[in-house]
Amino acid sequence: MRIYFCGSIRGGRQDLAIYQRIVQKLQTFGKVLTEHVSHSDISEKGEDAALKGDKEIHDRDVEWLVTADVIVAEVTQPSLGVGYELGRAVAMHKKILCLFRPSSGRVLSAMIRGADSGSQSSLFKVQDYTEDEVERVLQDYFSGLSTNTDTQ
Numbered sequence: 001m002r003i004y005f006c007g008s009i010r011g012g013r014q015d016l017a018i019y020q021r022i023v024q025k026l027q028t029f030g031k032v033l034t035e036h037v038s039h040s041d042i043s044e045k046g047e048d049a050a051l052k053g054d055k056e057i058h059d060r061d062v063e064w065l066v067t068a069d070v071i072v073a074e075v076t077q078p079s080l081g082v083g084y085e086l087g088r089a090v091a092m093h094k095k096i097l098c099l100f101r102p103s104s105g106r107v108l109s110a111m112i113r114g115a116d117s118g119s120q121s122s123l124f125k126v127q128d129y130t131e132d133e134v135e136r137v138l139q140d141y142f143s144g145l146s147t148n149t150d151t152q
C-alpha cells in the first residue's frame, strides 16, 4: 500500500510531534511516500530550496500523489500546500482521510469538512480526534479499507 501523508510545512511546524506519531503508525500499513513531512530537520522554510527548487518539490509530490493508494492529511494546522494536495487528490478520485483536532480551538475549513458527504461510501472522510487516540483512529480506518478490499 502506497500512502501519501500531508502535513503543514510552510504553514507552520507546530504539530510536528503528532505528524511523527502518524507517520510511524502509517508505516505499519505500507510505504509512506512523504515521510519527510515528519522530519524534525525540515523547518517552516521547507526542504532545502538550494537542493530542490519549489518546482521540483511540486512536481515530485504530484507524481507521488498519482501513484498513492490512499491519502492521509493532518489538517489542524492550516496549510495552503495541504489544501492544494487534497484538491488534486479529490480530482484523481483517491481515498482520503483528513484528521482534525477540535481541541485546537480552530474551526476546520468548510471546503475540507464539507467535502465529506457523510455517506459510508464517501472517498473523502473527515475524522475529529484527540491526540491520545490517533493510533486507534488510523487502525480503524485502515482495517476498514482492507475489509472493503477483501469483499470486492
Ligand SMILES: O=c1[nH]c(=O)n([C@H]2C[C@H](O)[C@@H](COP(=O)(O)O)O2)cc1CO
Pocket: 005, 006, 007, 008, 009, 010, 011, 012, 034, 037, 045, 046, 047, 057, 061, 079, 080, 081, 082, 085
Ligand atoms: O518543502 C516542501 N516539501 C513538501 O513536500 N511540501 C508538501 C508536503 C506537505 O504535505 C505540504 C505542505 O505545504 P505547506 O508548505 O504549504 O504547508 O506540501 C511542501 C513544502 C514547502 O512548501
